Amino acid sequence: MHPPARPERTRGFTLLELLAAVAIIVFLASLLFAGIGPMMENSRKAKCLGQLRAISHAIALYSNDNNMTLPPSYGGVADPQQTWWWYNFDSPLAAYSGKPETWMKITICDNNRSPAKVAATGVKGYPYTVNYNVMPTYNAQINFTVVKATQLANPSRVILMTDSVKGDNWGWGFRDVSPEFKNWNRVSESHQGTANILWCDGHVSSSRKSEIRSENCTIQ
DSSP: OOOOOOOOEEEEEEEEHHHHHHHHHHHHHHHHHHHHHHHHHHHHHHHHHHHHHHHHHHHHHHHHHHBOOOOOOOOGGOOTTTOBBBTSSTGGGGGSSSSSSHHHHTSSSGBBBBBOOOTOOOOOOOOOEEEETTSSSOTTTTTTOOOOOOOOOOOGGEEEOOBBBOOOTOEEEEOOOSSOOOOGGGEEEEEEBBBEEEESOEEEEEEEEEGGGGGGGGGO
């Protein structure tokens, strides 16, 4: 009589095999994330460009309703009683976007949003930064006045606004690209090393800061 056969043991993975499997999974995951990262950034960049187009549309409507006057970045430039900033809920531009909540969303690039209000802006993030020569602000040292669209000799080559930095370097606007104007550092290259730009004729593009010239900031 033969003794009963022993059941075969199920062979498990060795430590070396487990380590090899983990390494393969990590490698495949890294390839996946390497592809997803640029795709997500391209999506954010496209959304940002779309927001700038929507802002341009609101500004054009405002200008048509105000004798071709472009909106200042700060209401006090046109009327000392007005204390709004161009991107806020009480800005006259908000009405041209449907409702204030919509306006305040499109004035901030996704890369510059914050879960809570930040002290520098009073809103949840850092809005686009404007060209003070086109959308002036209050400045005791500079006699800023409102600008008419007819003053722009070549609107397709004059910046209206662009991506802004976030944090302590953030600011409402800039005046020039020359080194002596320190507020040029308010422009951010936050989209894969480029800045999204809204031009005064309404078209948008992406450029490196080094490609922008002083004449792209002046109105004449």
